Amino acid sequence: MLRLTPSGFINSLTEPQWGRLLREFQETHAVKLPSFLDSRLTRLAQEGLARFSFAPLDASPHYRWEVSSGPAGRQLMFLCTHPDFLDLLSRLSGYPRYMMCGGGIYRLITEKGHYIHWHDDGPWPEDWPVKIGVSLSVALNQELFEGGRFQIRRKNSTQIIREIPNVKAGDAILFRTSTEMEHCNTPMKGRAAKCAFVCQLRGCP
Numbered sequence: 001m002l003r004l005t006p007s008g009f010i011n012s013l014t015e016p017q018w019g020r021l022l023r024e025f026q027e028t029h030a031v032k033l034p035s036f037l038d039s040r041l042t043r044l045a046q047e048g049l050a051r052f053s054f055a056p057l058d059a060s061p062h063y064r065w066e067v068s069s070g071p072a073g074r075q076l077m078f079l080c081t082h083p084d085f086l087d088l089l090s091r092l093s094g095y096p097r098y099m100m101c102g103g104g105i106y107r108l109i110t111e112k113g114h115y116i117h118w119h120d121d122g123p124w125p126e127d128w129p130v131k132i133g134v135s136l137s138v139a140l141n142q143e144l145f146e147g148g149r150f151q152i153r154r155k156n157s158t159q160i161i162r163e164i165p166n167v168k169a170g171d172a173i174l175f176r177t178s179t180e181m182e183h184c185n186t187p188m189k190g191r192a193a194k195c196a197f198v199c200q201l202r203g204c205p
């Protein structure tokens with residue numbers, strides 16, 4: 001089990017479990033982590049979201065969503081800089097050093113026309129020599145939603161390498177990012193909103 005708790009990151013995977021996770025990431029560039037976010041953190045984040053407003057964000061052609069103005073996203077980003085979590089990313093992806101690059105909590109609502117089209121979690125500046133990363137998406141929704149399934153593929157191909165539904169609060173998806181890969185969410189359906197914490201970690205020289 002991989003789990004983020006208020007006191008840090010816990011990795012209790014056995015060697016065989018680790019081997020399976022590593023193989024899955026190497027083959028499909030994405031893994032699902034059930035109950036990654038500790039139930040206390042999930043509840044705290046959900047309670048925090050209820051106290052703050054969401055603001056529309058459509059500055060990119062790739063996505064239109066709402067972002068939370070509260071502190072929960074920053075708190076979760078801080079927890080994701082735990083050295084043991086960064087070490088896990090290194091072992092999983094094969095790249096030795098990662099740093100937190102950005103993140104927050106977003107919400108997708110069908111009736112507001114929200115979407116996440118294909119994108120690569122860039123921009124990837126020319127003068128930044130390392131153009132690889134790992135991104136994390138953790139479900140925080142209060143209700144089960146329809147659609148909004150994660151997909152990942154190579155940019156030069158239309159073939160979906162992996163599709164993962166992520167509807168239960170606390171579950172996470174960890175996936176590879178680079179200038180050669182892209183990911184999206186399938187269109188939202190129904191009345192329940194998708195709410196998730198996302199953060200981008202980048203390889204650093």
Ligand SMILES: [Fe+2]
Pocket residue numbers: 119120121135183
């Ligand atoms: Fe993304």
